[in-house]
Amino acid sequence: MDLxxxxxxxxxQDSARDFIKKEHSFDRLRELKKEPPLKYSRKVWKKMAxxxxxxxxxxxxxxxAQMDLSYAMxxxxxxxxxxxxxxxxxxxxxxGNLILSGGSKEQKKNFLPKIASGKLLMTLAYLEDxxxxxxxxxxxxxxxxxxxxSISGKKIFVxxxxxxxxxxxxxxxxxxxxxxxxITLFIIDKNADGLKIRPVKTMxxxxxxxxxxxEVMVSEGDIIGEVDHGYxxxxxxxxxxxxxxxxxxxxxxxxxxxxxxxxxxxxxxxGKHLGSFQALQHKSADMLINQELAISAVYYxxxxxxxxxxxxxxxxxxxxxxxxxxxxxxTKIAIQLFGAFGFTNEADIGFFFKRxxxxxxxxxDCDYHYDRYLTLNxxxx
Amino acid sequence: xxxxxxxxxEKFRDKVRLWLKENVSDEIKDQTLGGSSLDTELMVKWHKxxxxxxxxxxxxxxxxxxxxxxxxxxxxFGYEYARSGAPRLKTKLIAIGMxxxxxxxxxxxxQQERFIPDMISGEIQWAQGYSEPDxxxxxxxLSTEAVLDGDDFIVNGQKIWTSMxxxxxxxxxxVRTDTSGKKQQGISFLLVDLKSxxxxxxxxxxxxxxxxxxxxxxxNVRVPKENLVGKINEGWNIAKVLLEHERLNAFPVGEVIAAxxxxxxxxxxxxxxxxxxxxxxxxxxxxxxxxVDCKAFLYTFFRILSKLQSGSAPGPETSFLKAYGAELYQRxxxxxxxxMGPYGQSWxxxxxxGNPVHQATMGWVNARSLTIWGGASxxxxxxxxxxxxxxxxx
Numbered sequence: 001m002d003l004x005x006x007x008x009x010x011x012x013q014d015s016a017r018d019f020i021k022k023e024h025s026f027d028r029l030r031e032l033k034k035e036p037p038l039k040y041s042r043k044v045w046k047k048m049a050x051x052x053x054x055x056x057x058x059x060x061x062x063x064x065a066q067m068d069l070s071y072a073m074x075x076x077x078x079x080x081x082x083x084x085x086x087x088x089x090x091x092x093x094x095x096g097n098l099i100l101s102g103g104s105k106e107q108k109k110n111f112l113p114k115i116a117s118g119k120l121l122m123t124l125a126y127l128e129d130x131x132x133x134x135x136x137x138x139x140x141x142x143x144x145x146x147x148x149x150s151i152s153g154k155k156i157f158v159x160x161x162x163x164x165x166x167x168x169x170x171x172x173x174x175x176x177x178x179x180x181x182x183i184t185l186f187i188i189d190k191n192a193d194g195l196k197i198r199p200v201k202t203m204x205x206x207x208x209x210x211x212x213x214x215e216v217m218v219s220e221g222d223i224i225g226e227v228d229h230g231y232x233x234x235x236x237x238x239x240x241x242x243x244x245x246x247x248x249x250x251x252x253x254x255x256x257x258x259x260x261x262x263x264x265x266x267x268x269x270x271g272k273h274l275g276s277f278q279a280l281q282h283k284s285a286d287m288l289i290n291q292e293l294a295i296s297a298v299y300y301x302x303x304x305x306x307x308x309x310x311x312x313x314x315x316x317x318x319x320x321x322x323x324x325x326x327x328x329x330x331t332k333i334a335i336q337l338f339g340a341f342g343f344t345n346e347a348d349i350g351f352f353f354k355r356x357x358x359x360x361x362x363x364x365d366c367d368y369h370y371d372r373y374l375t376l377n378x379x380x381x
Numbered sequence: 382x383x384x385x386x387x388x389x390x391e392k393f394r395d396k397v398r399l400w401l402k403e404n405v406s407d408e409i410k411d412q413t414l415g416g417s418s419l420d421t422e423l424m425v426k427w428h429k430x431x432x433x434x435x436x437x438x439x440x441x442x443x444x445x446x447x448x449x450x451x452x453x454x455x456x457x458f459g460y461e462y463a464r465s466g467a468p469r470l471k472t473k474l475i476a477i478g479m480x481x482x483x484x485x486x487x488x489x490x491x492q493q494e495r496f497i498p499d500m501i502s503g504e505i506q507w508a509q510g511y512s513e514p515d516x517x518x519x520x521x522x523l524s525t526e527a528v529l530d531g532d533d534f535i536v537n538g539q540k541i542w543t544s545m546x547x548x549x550x551x552x553x554x555x556v557r558t559d560t561s562g563k564k565q566q567g568i569s570f571l572l573v574d575l576k577s578x579x580x581x582x583x584x585x586x587x588x589x590x591x592x593x594x595x596x597x598x599x600x601n602v603r604v605p606k607e608n609l610v611g612k613i614n615e616g617w618n619i620a621k622v623l624l625e626h627e628r629l630n631a632f633p634v635g636e637v638i639a640a641x642x643x644x645x646x647x648x649x650x651x652x653x654x655x656x657x658x659x660x661x662x663x664x665x666x667x668x669x670x671x672x673v674d675c676k677a678f679l680y681t682f683f684r685i686l687s688k689l690q691s692g693s694a695p696g697p698e699t700s701f702l703k704a705y706g707a708e709l710y711q712r713x714x715x716x717x718x719x720x721m722g723p724y725g726q727s728w729x730x731x732x733x734x735g736n737p738v739h740q741a742t743m744g745w746v747n748a749r750s751l752t753i754w755g756g757a758s759x760x761x762x763x764x765x766x767x768x769x770x771x772x773x774x775x
Contacts, residue, residue: 001390001453002383003680004687070382261770275772278763284770285762289701296680296698297673303382311384321673370669377672378645380660 003299009074015051016078023047024084026348029205032085037162037199039207040085046118054092055116058100062112069240069305073247073298080251083351085206087123087160089248091115093241094159095122098168098185102225102233107187111166123164125155125211126234133364135170135235136180140213142171149173149223151186151216152194159362161209162199165190169213173228185230187222188213204355239316242363243305246298246316249323249359253291253330256352260284260334274337283333290326297322314376317369324366327356384683386457394457401465404430410466418591419468421548428470428503437470438477438501445481445493446501452689456682463635464642471545476500476507480553487570487611487619496551496572508575510540510554510597511620517542518760520555521565521617525599527556533603534558534571536579539596542754546595547584550575559614570616572608579603588746590729632706634682638675640713640744644668647720647738658720667716674709697769704761707751714748 023044032039048054057072058064065071072093079088096115099107114120131137140153151171158167167188175182188195194216200208225233261284264275274280301319304312331353335342342349364372386394409427412419419427431437432446439455441447450458463469470477481500484493499505516523525538536556546552552573559567575582579602584592611619645668648659658664681702685695718725724736729743752758766772 001386001683002687002690003684004382004691004693257770261772265771265773272775273773275766276775278759281766281772282759282762284772285701285765288697288765288770289705292698292701293674293677293681293705296684297677299382299684300384300676300680303384306382307384309384315384318673318676322677367666370666370673373673374665374669378659378665378668381657 003296003303005070005074005299009071012071012074013078016053016075017082019048019051020078020082020084024082026083026351029083029085029351030345033205036201037207037209039205040087040160040163042118045086045121048086048088049116049118052116053088054118055112056092058096058112058116062108063116064112069243070302072244073302076244076247077251077254080248081255083252083255083355087121087163087207089241089244090123090160090164091121093244094124094237095164095166095168097237097240098124098224098233099187101237102185102230106221107224120166121160121164122166122168123158123160124168124170124234124237125158125161126170126238127156127158128154129156131178133368134178135238136183136231137178138170138172138183139177140169140171142173142184142186142218144173145217147220149184149186149218149220151188151213151218153213155211155213157200158209158211160207161197161211162207164209167195167197167211168224169211170230170234171213175228180231182228183230183234184227185224185234186218187224188216188218192216192218202358204351204358206358235313238363239313240305242316242320243298243301245359245362246294246301246319246323249327249356250291250295250298252352252355252359253287253294253323253327256327256330256334256349256356257284257287257291259349259352260287260337263338280337283337287330287333290330294319294322294326314373317373317376320364321366321369321373324360324369328353328360331356386453390453390457393454394461397458397461398465400434401461401467404434405465405467409468413466413468424468424471425503427468428472431467431470432502437472437503438481441477441481441485441497441501445497447481453686456686459633460635460638463633464639466639469633469636470503471548472500472503472506475509475544479509480507483553483570483619483622484610486622489607491607492572492610505551506545506549508543508546508549508552508595508597510543510546510552510573512542513539514541518757520620521568523555523557523568525554525556527558527569527571527604529558529606530603532606534606534609536571536573536599536602536604539598541596542585542594543597544594546575546582546597547592552597553610555616555620558616565617567614568616568620569613570610570619571604572610573602573604577602577604588749589743591743593750632702632710634675634679634706637706637710637713638679640710640717641668641671641675644713644717644720647717650738651720651722664720667719671709671713671716674712678705678709697765700765700769701761703755704752704758704765708758710751711748714745718742718745 052065055064056067060066096112099111126135128137128139142149142151169186169188170183171186172182173184194214196212198210200210202208264280265273267274297319301315304315334349335353338347338349341347409423436448438447439450439458443449481497484497511520513523513525527534527536552575554571554573555568556571557567558569579600581598583596585594587593649657651658653661681698684698688695727734767774
């Protein structure tokens with residue numbers, strides 16, 4: 001039993017903190033908000049590549065740093081604490097990770113070094129209207145047409161979908177709309193004929209996209225894994241990204257609590273520090289309790305991922321359910337404790353509140369993960 | 382990073398599990414798993430059996446009759462013990478969990494030898510005399526006084542909510558020995574024979590219709606000087622150190638998980654509209670929330686154990702175990718009553734009334750005490766706010 005993070009994790013976090021302090025601020029976020037549609041900067045992204053962060057979990061032969069997922073999560077915790085908006089989860093943990101986990105040697109050679117050097121941004125498009133969060137719900141169809149496939153359909157809320165150079169799209173090659181079998185993963189270029197990317201602004205000021213596919217032609221060489229058998233690969237990668245997002249949420253929660261404690265320790269009303277009022281003390285204590293239980297669940301999920309334990313899918317759902325609840329709950333308390341100031345865009349706390357809502361929904365909300373937990377652990381007869 | 386136990390730890394777990402499976406009788410399980418407490422005769426028999434096995438005091442050194450388990454073994458043992466349906470020993474919390482480590486740290490050699498072995502064998506039962514009518518959450522406000530007179534202290538005053546005083550032979554208590562300085566500074570720690578002249582014990586009936594605690598009155602009770610633990614007027618520090626000792630044992634996570642598993646078993650047996658209640662979507666959602674919360678609670682213990690094993694100090698994750706554990710247990714108990722439907726309103730004799738599952742409503746009532754004793758949940762939150770988050774006190 002060992003759920004502790006090591007000195008090496010802490011060193012990586014230290015360097016992330018230094019980087020964020022130098023390259024990023026909440027005022028930068030206020031500026032990026034006005035900049036459609038990217039909401040992050042490719043210049044900062046390139047600098048992250050120089051630190052080996054973009055190839056962090058890829059093998060050395062593809063210019064990666066060959067670290068396990070726990071390091072990705074350590075890094076993401078700092079991104080969450082500092083609110084760094086760069087598209088790390090979508091490119092490294094979704095798009096690139098699909099290729100790492102299921103791609104051919106050639107695909108790995110083609111894509112991973114480019115991702116690691118910051119030249120290529122990728123993401124995954126899997127959500128559709130009518131399917132809520134289910135990755136198996138896939139109406140978008142791919143029809144065989146000679147050597148190629150012709151893909152038509154629509155995907156929604158593609159993470160960092162505006163600005164991605166390549167989008168991995170799940171499309172149905174056989175079976176009914178919600179079958180697990182019959183889903184195939186295709187790599188599609190942003191400039192492909194018949195592909196329309198429509199930017200969507202999310203509540204947290206970041207970017208997503210809806211994409212329309214109208215007979216987009218894809219060659220067999222751009223399929224990840226096997227035809228009809230993309231589902232398990234996709235789910236495994238989404239789970240890794242979910243675990244990563246949970247780590248980001250922990251960082252956000254820690255920052256939220258720090259900001260709140262600082263406010264309560266500084267502001268004076270009725271001749272006393274706000275933090276001395278028991279009504280506010282107990283709310284702060286609840287924030288700590290929510291946060292620490294979420295951290296325990298995330299560490300367990302992280303360790304089970306690294307260990308490739310059979311428990312890992314269930315552990316990810318436990319972690320995401322706890323984080324989804326705790327992060328939004330804590331930021332709601334924080335807004336309340338900050339008072340009117342907390343309701344303004346001048347206060348930094350609002351960034352965490354809105355990010356918490358988006359993160360709560362990303363890769364499935366509490367209800368989705370409770371349901372998934374039950375299906376795994378207490379199946380119906 | 383690793384989520385599994387080591388080979389040796391697994392072997393240890395299997396050994397504990399097997400022994401408990403073979404030795405916890407259906408008669409015992411019938412009472413404990415239903416949420417009632419074990420009757421005295423059964424409890425004495427069980428204590429003897431466990432003592433012969435050497436497992437009464439897992440964390441205490443073997444030379445005192447304990448098991449000498451490592452911290453991880455102690456955790457595994459506690460977890461398996463709770464899940465097996467074995468009863469919580471009457472001596473567990475007070476005598477073994479609190480007084481023994483305290484005597485080992487602050488007691489004289491003579492006190493240790495005189496009291497610890499009998500405590501573990503179960504021969505001498507102990508009560509804890511802390512609270513008073515005007516000293517509950519504000520414990521330092523206690524006023525039961527002890528005045529030195531020759532070789533004895535003379536004790537006058539009253540203790541309240543004293544668990545097991547009617548059953549115990551001895552009591553450890555906090556008394557006031559000085560009123561001149563800050564109220565925390567004039568407190569001392571005494572060991573008192575409950576057969577001493579001048580002691581009157583009056584049981585109090587609780588909401589469970591049991592008498593789990595008593596009022597204890599002291600009228601010129603003589604207590605020999607050698608029964609003072611530590612130095613005079615330093616009892617408050619001793620009591621505080623004790624609280625820090627108790628963190629990992631602050632709330633037995635195995636008991637919460639065992640209670641939830643019983644809820645699940647009952648929900649399998651009870652039919653609702655032609656299907657087991659366990660398949661009802663509304664019930665399942667409630668169950669999932671508790672299931673997930675129990676897991677996160679369990680993983681918090683794993684986190685603390687990981688730190689203890691590697692020799693680093695646990696952080697804020699230890700501060701809320703008592704408050705959260707107690708509240709989680711109450712929520713599980715709420716669901717346990719809900720499962721029974723109409724039978725949830727019955728009181729005792731549930732089997733006779735034809736209750737289809739075995740679950741005592743008394744356990745639900747009893748759960749209300751958990752967020753009150755040992756530092757109420759509100760006190761726990763104030764401690765988190767001021768000592769962990771370091772919020773200002775004024």
